[in-house]
Amino acid sequence: MTLAWDDFRLVKAIADRGGLTHAASHLGINHSTAFRRLSGIETSLDARLFERSRSGYVPTPAGLAMVEAAGRMETDVARFGREVLGRTLTPSGELRITAPVGFVTDLLMPLLARFRDSYPDVQLDVVMSEEPLNLSQRDADVAIRASNNPPANLFGRRLSGIAWAIYGRHDRLDDESYARRWVTPGPHVADGRFARFLRMRAGSNRIALQVNAVTGLREAIQAGIGIGLLPCYIGDAAPDLRRLGELEPDIASDLWLLTHPDLRHAVRVRAFMDFMADAIAPLRPAFEGRAAHQKT
Template sequence: MTLAWDDFRLVKAIADRGGLTHAAAHLGINHSTAFRRLAALEAAVDAQLFERSRSGYVPTPAGLAMVEAAERMETDVARFGREVLGRTLTPSGELRITAPVGFVSDLLMPFLARFREAHPDVRLDVVMSEEALNLSRRDADVAIRATSNPPANLVGRRLSGIAWAVYGRNDRLQDNAYRTRWVTPGGQVADGRFTRLMRARTDVREIALQLNAVTGLREAVLAGIGIGLLPCYIGDRCPELRRLEDPEPGIASELWLLTHPDLRHAVRVRAFMDFMAEAILPMRRAFEGRLDAQAETAKPTP
């Protein structure tokens, strides 16, 4: 019996996603192809790999054995990739970076342009995501994350603190009704810290708009929907907005640059991490919400 890596990938995809349709979409094949490949594979191993039901596909013991083998293979392939990347002598090849959407749109692009000028042989692949990707599986090589508790299995650098404060639109601050309406991140953001703070501060009926991400908060406040909590490096550099309070310590966070331990000495990873640490340093006062840093937040240092 000869089985290919793609056979194991197919079985794992079906098990992870509970059926053929989503597994086929994940693998970039159509449903009928996935159906034929699974039937041929079950015939080759002379065993049923999944129990079929209306609720989905459930692996049989034989199927679970293939899933476990696929996970071991996936781990070995990822480890090999990290080892090869670590032996590269010059910054070149693909570097996959994951960062929150808001950070990419508000700050990261000018930095990436400057990094590319310094290292033109590095191809950047940016994954905009609020979720923590699996760096052990090479879902990303470097993660930029706002967190106070970086994962213990990763290594990296704390670039700065991130302060948050309440902001409102300058031309609406005399309107008492406006100042009682709130824009806020929802319970999905930062493990619900914003939701707990808002419950302590105001009646839920005063929340005019709730978002499941940081992206869009500034635009909502600018639109006049209500006052709201914003990262100080975003709110302070917007001339239409005014900070209404000192930074709120209960929702402060930190900016981290993280990678897998096997990748920390890879040349292109090290080059990017060194570059970002140097680029963020002049902006630390802005990130930490010190008002004397407002001029620094106008744009990243050229």
Template sequence: MALDWDDFRLVKAIAERGGLTHAAEALAINHSTAFRRLAAIEASLDARLFERHRSGYVPTASGEAMVRAAARMETDVVTFSREMAGKAQAPAGELRVTAAASFVASVMMPLIGRFCARYPEIRLDLVVSEEALNLSRRDADVALRASDGPPPTLVGRRLADIAWAIYGPADGPREIAGRDWVSPSEGVGGGRHARFVQARAEKGRVRLRLNTVLGLAEAVEAGIGIGPLPCMQGDASPTLFRLGPPEPDLASTLWLLTHPDLRHAPRVRAFMDFMAEETAPMRPLFAGARPLT
């Protein structure tokens, strides 16, 4: 039996996930198909690729060699896909965009609505994630990220400075001392929001932690505690009150990023140009300048 790409993918998936069940799920095949295919591959190679243990499948030396070959093939396929995507001539096709949940909920949907109306041939796949997806592996084509500095392997645009401040309920007290707090957890923004709150909250006064910025404003509105919020979100809510100026320790920058191989692809360029155009008038709000009333 001649081996093909799917055989290498299966062996790599089994090695990465430690067994047939999870590998089959990842490849959208059933367990019995994965079992038969692995047996056929091993028979074709006349080599055992995995040791079967109660704890899972462990690659043999032959298995590890095949996994390394699969990884090289996967890299070549991804690189080729990026190159071909960059050569497309019209703003059409699927575009995978990733952004944090809070940004999607508070800012992005109206912009996406206008983008879809302008470019009806582009189909968006929006990946809502607090984690920085790997653009080099095509986990996404374009990323909107709050960061102090983007990775050197990516290219893009600086859209806006993002200011944060402490907010409380609009009908609550105006002081900060002696208050309960809500806080992002250590996994958000590298933990600096959590450290900011910890340094200011009295012992035992952090009443709620969230592993995302989404829901933080609602927690403050509900009176659970005061907490840090992006000024654009906090200032837009009539039920919230800013308890001080923007906090320099929490400031960050909003970037629009893509892989260098994709920056000239028409659909990527169309999205990046559109987002830069649409967010330009919003920069003062991102930066914490209060809107005129």
């Protein structure tokens, strides 16, 4: 009996995702390949690893044992990768960065271009995601996140505060019906912070548009759908929008760079974190809502 690391990865992916389709997508293979490989593993082991049902794939005791072994192997492989990365002498190789979609499109790309000019041997792999990735398993090397409580198991560097305020189209503010309509992130965004704010400020009956992310809020406000909250560095930079009132401290957060403690001294990780800290420093007034000119 010979089992490869990819066999363990497949079994763990099926268990984690409850079926072949999602596991195959996660591993970058097609469904039929995943099915053949699972059948081959079970034949090699002479054991059934999953009970199949309409609701999904449920691991048998043998399957659970293989999943547990895969977890231990995954941890060891990730630890080895961090150790090797930490011994690199010059900034080179792949650096995987995860950041929210809006942050990547509104700010990060010019900074990445400057970083690449300084470190041309580093290949950047950007994962745009609102969800936290597992930095312990090397899903990403560095995370850029807005958070008031970054995970305690990660090494972090606070780059800036992020101020929020209410914005509206300056040419629509005399329209009373427009000023009563809101666009907002949904209740599952940022632990429900935006939904709680709107309940206290306006009530759910005034929501004109709800989105499942921060991305798209500016465009919705610019389109005239309603007023809404925006990070000040985005809202203040839009010439057709006007800040309506003071900063909203209940929505404020901090901008963090996060990495696994084992990677904090890796040359390319340290180079990126130092670069980003220097690049963001002059932008802090904009992030913290202190650089705005009030538009009339």
